[in-house]
Amino acid sequence: xxxxxxxxxxxxxxxxxxxxxxxxxxxxxxxxxxxxxxxxxxxxxxxxxxxxxxxxxxxxxxxxxxxxxxxxxxxxxxxxxxxxxxxxxxxxxxxxxxxxxxxxxxxxxxxxxxxxxxxxxxxxxxxxxxxxxxxxxxxxxxxxxxxxxxxxxxxxxxxxxxxxxxxxxxxxxxxxxxxxxxxxxxxxxxxxxxxxxxxxxxxxxxxxxxxxxxxxxxxxxxxxxxxxxxxxxxxxxxxxxxxxxxxxxxxxxxxxxxxxxxxxxxxxxxxxxxxxxxxxxxxxxxxxxxxxxxxxxxxxxxxxxxxxxxxxxxxxxxxxxxxxxxxxxxxxxxxxxxxxxxxxxxxxxxxxxxxxxxxxxxxxxxxxxxxxxxxxxxxxxxxxxxxxxxxxxxxxxxxxxxxxxxx
Numbered sequence: 001x002x003x004x005x006x007x008x009x010x011x012x013x014x015x016x017x018x019x020x021x022x023x024x025x026x027x028x029x030x031x032x033x034x035x036x037x038x039x040x041x042x043x044x045x046x047x048x049x050x051x052x053x054x055x056x057x058x059x060x061x062x063x064x065x066x067x068x069x070x071x072x073x074x075x076x077x078x079x080x081x082x083x084x085x086x087x088x089x090x091x092x093x094x095x096x097x098x099x100x101x102x103x104x105x106x107x108x109x110x111x112x113x114x115x116x117x118x119x120x121x122x123x124x125x126x127x128x129x130x131x132x133x134x135x136x137x138x139x140x141x142x143x144x145x146x147x148x149x150x151x152x153x154x155x156x157x158x159x160x161x162x163x164x165x166x167x168x169x170x171x172x173x174x175x176x177x178x179x180x181x182x183x184x185x186x187x188x189x190x191x192x193x194x195x196x197x198x199x200x201x202x203x204x205x206x207x208x209x210x211x212x213x214x215x216x217x218x219x220x221x222x223x224x225x226x227x228x229x230x231x232x233x234x235x236x237x238x239x240x241x242x243x244x245x246x247x248x249x250x251x252x253x254x255x256x257x258x259x260x261x262x263x264x265x266x267x268x269x270x271x272x273x274x275x276x277x278x279x280x281x282x283x284x285x286x287x288x289x290x291x292x293x294x295x296x297x298x299x300x301x302x303x304x305x306x307x308x309x310x311x312x313x314x315x316x317x318x319x320x321x322x323x324x325x326x327x328x329x330x331x332x333x334x335x336x337x338x339x340x341x342x343x344x345x346x347x348x349x350x351x352x353x354x355x356x357x358x359x360x361x362x363x364x365x366x367x368x369x370x371x372x373x374x375x376x377x378x379x380x381x382x383x384x385x386x387x388x389x390x391x392x393x394x395x396x397x398x399x400x401x402x403x404x405x406x407x
Contacts, residue, residue, distance in 0.1 A: 052086040052407050053390050055100065058383070059345075059368030059400020064096045065127025066111035067400060072127035077367025077374065079384065079403065083129070091393030091402040093345070094143025094193075098393075098402060099150070100129060105136035107150060115146040116177025117161030123177065132179065144193035145245065145397050150179065155186035157200065165196045166227025167211030173227060182210075182229065194295065194396040195245020200229070205236035207250065216277020217261030219248050223277060232260075233279065244293030244344075244396060249301075250279065255286035257301060265297035266328025267312035273328060282330065294318060294344030295397045300351075301330065306337035308351060317378025318347045318362040324378060333380065343392040346399045351380065356387035358403060368400045 056079045057067035065072025068082045082088075087103045097111035097118060108129040109118040116123060119132040132138075140151040147161030147168060158179040159168040166173055169182035182188075191200040197211035197218060208229040209218030216223050219232040232248075241250040247261030247268060258279040259268040266273055269282035291301040298312035298319060309330040310319035317324055320333045333339075342351040348362030348369060359380040360369040367374050370383035386405065393402030 051390075053088060053404040054086055054407055055082040055088040055091060055393075056080060056403050056405060057082055057098075057400060058370040058403070059398070060096075060366035061400070064112040064125055066093065066096050066098050066398075068098065068110040068127070068129045070127075072125075075366045077372050078370055079401075086407050088404065090141055091404075092141045092143040093393060093395040093398030093400065093402050094148065095145045095397045097143055097148070098398075099132075099141045099143050099148055100393075101138050101141055105138055105153065107132040107135070107138040107141070109148070113177070115162035115175055117143075117146055117148050119148060119160045119177070119179050121178045140189075140191055142191045142193035142198065142394065143397065144198060145195050147193065147196075147198075149191045149193045149198055151188045151191055151200075155188050155203065157182040157185075157188040157191060159198070162196070163227075165212035165225050167193075167196050167198055169198070169210040169227065169229050171228045190241065192242045192394075194243045194293065197243060197245065199232075199241045199243045199248050199250075201238050201241050205238050205253070207232040207235070207238040207241060209248070213277075215246070215262035215275040217243070217245075217247055219260040219277065219279050221278045240291065242291055242293050242394075242396075244297060244299065245295055246297055247293070247299075248279070249291045249293055249299055251288050251291055255288055255304070257282045257285075257288040257291055259299070262297065265313035265326055267293070267297040267299050269299070269311050269328065269330055271329045290342065292342055292344050292394070293396055294349065295346045298344060298347075298349075300333075300342045300344050300349055302339050302342055306339050306354070308333045308336070308339040308342055310349070313347075315347045316363040316376040318344075318349065320349050320361040320378065320380050322379045341392055343395055343401075345395040345401065346397060349380075350383075350392055350395075350401045350403070352389050352392060352403075356389050358383040358386070358389040358392075360401065366399045368398075370401060 061067040090101045092099045100108045110129045137152045142149045149159045160176045160179045187203045189203045220230045237252045239253045260279045263275040287304045289304045311327045338353045350360040361380045388406040390404045
């Protein structure tokens with residue numbers, strides 16, 4: 001029997017399949033049953049092909065060097081490459097920090113480390129990327145406000161940095177300047193961090209939260225801070241999760257989208273500003289493919305048809321809908337159906353289209369929109385003229401874009 005997955009069909013006559021060039025599809029070999037293929041696809045465990053891609057940064061870099069360029073001397077309002085390597089696979093920007101992984105499985109960090117969030121065993125600021133330990137098994141990464149998180153290829157979860165609300169999942173509020181494992185389980189598949197909280201999904205489709213829980217932002221039905229992971233409900237159909245630091249956003253395997261937590265600006269998408277401590281569905285549609293949050297209370301999402309949507313707070317045009325009016329329900333950004341990837345930063349958004357162009361909008365005080373200026377824009381503006389952008393790093397708490405392109 002052959003197995004179907006996003007990159008094609010694995011069968012006896014075609015035992016090897018390579019994923020799309022953005023590096024997100026991966027490759028696999030052998031003859032897989034349908035059940036095996038579905039299980040591995042759900043877990044995100046397909047090996048990724050070695051696709052060359054450069055890491056670039058835009059925006060805030062002064063003082064702490066979180067873009068990993070220029071020794072932290074200046075902000076940049078147009079894309080600048082981070083070093084000359086083409087082996088970067090992912091990036092996650094926190095508050096004045098950045099985590100990165102390479103294709104060899106190593107983990108790197110740069111920027112401010114006043115709470116040990118760079119994982120170096122100290123509180124030293126680094127303006128050029130430094131390796132976190134010597135391991136080559138790092139897979140998923142996430143940056144919170146003053147802490148960091150990562151999942152290894154063996155399914156273990158590790159965290160480090162500030163722990164004032166128990167966000168490191170250690171059962172205490174002690175800061176750690178080197179990675180510490182969260183429990184002993186090996187079934188973590190994804191992690192998202194922002195503010196002083198973290199949300200994660202396990203391979204069985206369950207959803208978990210830890211850290212600050214004011215206004216029910218962990219989604220466990222309470223407002224109690226959690227210093228160890230607590231399960232959000234009992235469902236096993238969670239597929240993707242992101243946090244704004246004040247609220248949680250998630251998509252289930254059926255394509256529905258859900259939200260919970262602080263809702264003063266309407267980020268829960270319910271048409272109101274009522275906070276809730278348990279997940280509530282946004283509308284009734286089943287065609288959501290991705291979701292992300294902006295620091296505080298804004299959100300972006302893309303549907304399977306390629307349309308892009310936004311809701312929540314709209315400071316300085318952060319929603320990209322052409323004005324500064326807050327939205328408490330999803331509002332479409334323009335009419336295009338060619339949006340592929342979207343990420344949100346500190347009061348701004350960035351996206352990549354299927355043609356490989358990159359676009360940005362919102363707050364631009366550090367030049368983070370890549371327009372060569374510090375002017376705010378309430379609608380998407382193209383960043384340069386290149387058509388070789390592949391993906392964006394996560395940047396919920398950042399004042400700058402992390403992006404990848406073909407050499």
